[in-house]
Amino acid sequence: xxxxxxxxxxxxxxxxxxxxxxxxxxxxxxxxxxxxxxxxxxxxxxxxxxxxxxxxxxxxxxxxxxxxxxxxxxxxxxxxxxxxxxxxxxxxxxxxxxxxxxxxxxxxxxxxxxxxxxxxxxxxxxxxxxxxxxxxxxxxxxxxxxxxxxxxxxxxxxxxxxxxxxxxxxxxxxxxxxxxxxxxxxxxxxxxxxxxxxxxxxxxxxxxxxxxxxxxxxxxxxxxxxxxxxxxxxxxxxxxxxxxxxxxxxxxxxxxxxxxxxxxxxxxxxxxxxxxxxxxxxxxxxxxxxxxxxxxxxxxxxxxxxxxxxxxxxxxxxxxxxxxxxxxxxxxxxxxx
Numbered sequence: 621x622x623x624x625x626x627x628x629x630x631x632x633x634x635x636x637x638x639x640x641x642x643x644x645x646x647x648x649x650x651x652x653x654x655x656x657x658x659x660x661x662x663x664x665x666x667x668x669x670x671x672x673x674x675x676x677x678x679x680x681x682x683x684x685x686x687x688x689x690x691x692x693x694x695x696x697x698x699x700x701x702x703x704x705x706x707x708x709x710x711x712x713x714x715x716x717x718x719x720x721x722x723x724x725x726x727x728x729x730x731x732x733x734x735x736x737x738x739x740x741x742x743x744x745x746x747x748x749x750x751x752x753x754x755x756x757x758x759x760x761x762x763x764x765x766x767x768x769x770x771x772x773x774x775x776x777x778x779x780x781x782x783x784x785x786x787x788x789x790x791x792x793x794x795x796x797x798x799x800x801x802x803x804x805x806x807x808x809x810x811x812x813x814x815x816x817x818x819x820x821x822x823x824x825x826x827x828x829x830x831x832x833x834x835x836x837x838x839x840x841x842x843x844x845x846x847x848x849x850x851x852x853x854x855x856x857x858x859x860x861x862x863x864x865x866x867x868x869x870x871x872x873x874x875x876x877x878x879x880x881x882x883x884x885x886x887x888x889x890x891x892x893x894x895x896x897x898x899x900x901x902x903x904x905x906x907x908x909x910x911x912x913x914x915x916x917x918x919x920x921x922x923x924x925x926x927x928x929x930x931x932x933x934x935x936x937x938x939x940x941x942x943x944x945x946x947x948x949x950x951x952x953x954x955x956x957x
Contacts, residue, residue: 625663642722656917660922666702671922674732675706676914677725681762681806683713683834688860688906692761694955695910703918713834715742722746725755732917734910737763737770738808744770756920760909761809764932773920774928776912778904778936780810784817786937787881788826789904791855794899796879797824799855800846804833804863811859811883817858826857828954833860840866840873847874855879861886861901868897885940886951894945904936906955 639807678696682689682927693709697901700707708730710721723746726777727731732748737743740763750757751771759767791799799904801824806862829846831839843863847853847870856867856878866883871878882889883902892898912935913926927933940948951957 633867650881654704667858668702669918669922671704671918673704674918674921675708676700676726676732676734676917677710677716677728677730678734678910678913679725680709680711680736680760681710681718681805681808682716685766685834685836685862686860687862687886691886691955691957692904692910695907695912696914698907699911699912699918705914707914713831715739715807719743719746722750726750726753729753730755731921732758732914734758734760734913734917735937736761737766738805738810739763740766741808746774747869756915756917758778758913758927758954760904760913761856761904762808767932768930773926774916774930774933776909776933776935777926778934779932780813782816782938783883783904784819785821786817787814787857787883788818788940789820790900790939791818791857791881792823793819794879796822796855798850799824799826799857800829800853800878801826801828801865802839802843802851802856802898803828804839804858804860806830814859815857831863833863836862836866839863840870843867844870844873845875847871847878851876853878855881857892858882860884861889864889864898865892865902868892882912885948885952885957887949887955890945890948892951892955893940893942894949896942900939900940901940903940903957905938905957906935907954908935 622648678691694954699709712718719742731756747770757772760771761777762776764777801818804813815828831842858864858867861884865888879899881899885901885903889901924952
């Protein structure tokens, strides 16, 4: 894999920690379903830590069926198994409900909270409340620019603007001229940052298309209709792995020759990369986001460590093409990439 663009923030700690986590995990995309699978292909092997039993909760903005979060959870569960941590998980795509879930865990007096800030205005106050109550918080995935404001120890994820810029630059290399950026969750600041990043560096034109990410048939129909009405569209950029496959279907239905590119990985994306139905994918390593968040809170509670020294810990972006498929097929099938 190749990382075409780096964020303008210190990365040494992130790289070292990512390497450490992968070393623990062994070398063997956005929580969707209620996965009860225990960590297997990833980290967490061996005996659990002998430190005091802790309770750490994660609250995300996942919508129903968003399989990206299953990978995040697997990473978090692997770290929890290693660290003698009871791991709790809850999600809601609506900011107000997400805030209520955070409050529930404050009331339970958990030892740490991992939270996403996709809709920061709805969640910021309750996260500050958790910090004020003495509960350490790590933010992941979305809204990294608000992490310090809410008092989080650190933010773990990719710089979404930089990731979008990397996509725009790659589209230039591929000679693309007109792109549609598919936003599957309106109001999610990270998705908006991605599309804005694409627009910043892409020499062609970019138009955003909002679809209902919780209704895949409707989302597919919206993309197909857009391609039918815009015959000059030569690229569709989706912001989550499940929407890449939907866009391939929409492309076929519209009789379009557009290239499908996407953020995030899963087994289906790797399969379609291999078949050259998808041009490239942006990998932000969701397994690492879950793993490092739980491990970071455990380290802070047991040893007063702060991963990244309070700076963002970057897990991406890297561009993945069909050349990377042989190395990724088993890992995506195991649900860790």
